[in-house]
Amino acid sequence: MAALISLFMAIAISLLITRIAAEALTLTGLSRESAEFQARSAFTGAGFTTSESEQVVSHPVRRRILMWLMLLGNAGIITVISSLILTFIGTRGAGDWSLRMGLLVIGLVLIWIVATNRRFSRYLSKIVYWSLQRWTHLDVRDYASLLRLSGNYAVMEMQVAPEDWIANKPLCETHLRQEGILVLGIQRLNGHYVGAPKGGSCIFSGDILILYGRLSTLNELDSRKQGPSGEQAHEKAVATQAQLLAHEQQE
Template structure:
């Protein structure tokens, strides 16, 4: 039974490690869903070539987090498999059934532990404080900073050809954009994408420009057809 309980402990520790990595990634500015997915991918050793992955590997802090997750994951998966084999090797039929039942019960408890929102929130608070105290990571809770839970949103808006804002400067659009703050613009220039950060009033909005805007959710929807980030 020692090997079986060791396996369950390894699984719990693996979940905690992934959760720490996920929260650390989230606090660097990416969404919780993407952070969770990338942390699980790194820990399990499964690679995905996506835009999100590129955004992570080009960011020095996120790259450090992923590197640690890959290292711990390679050890954790191997240890878990070896422990699972030891838990059942050389056991009689009745003992195998008993151990199987214990394993299923343990996995159910772990599943409930992993799915608990309360436990997640408590862990996030603890992990955030620990990261701030013992690491040099730049920790920011962007949801709190931008008030994203208070009716505000950051949205990616694509300027369509038939949109009245097209081919007009931000200054000329000031009356329409009074409640919308344009944080940045991604503009296609051939095969490359030009990034315009904190655009001033002289910048003219062009067709297919991707605007990163911050405003109240209803204010954005009144002006553009948008895709929330």
């Protein structure tokens, strides 16, 4: 029974460590999905892809977080495996084995419920944010909150295809601001990145645009094609944005 308790403690601590690390990575600017994946990858030592790892190791706080995850992950996995083996060694008959298996399942379910609880996540996020502000000298911000990535607003990457409505046009001619869309950056095919592009920046086929705006408008723009239908869709999006602005001013 002592081995079973040790197993529960090891699993709970491992989940807590990865959750804390994911929250910390989120506060450094990573998306929540990417932060959770990177935290679990570093802790288990699996699935750490090159493109995503470059985003992590380029930031000093992220490097420090992942370094501790890698160190703790090795000890945590070994502890879980050894405790699991010891749990079922020396069982006295089928009844004892079934009892331990039942307790194991119940314990894992309870741990999972707590680990995925949203209220727990909110409290944990506040604690991690306070800790990073208290014990580090680096500027850590919740970029999701700064950009108001809630409700219908999002940041999205869009690859420009030759037949897209936006292809081969200067940014100033697209009038995307009138649709409520901001172009944060342009990733060229040759690897050059244009941050905060000006109106004279041309959008070419193959470019990857980093856009900010209402998700419904971004998705419509991604599927918008050249021709009269594209111009009509643009005019409709402009009219919709004007109505939203008028409604917001009345509130």
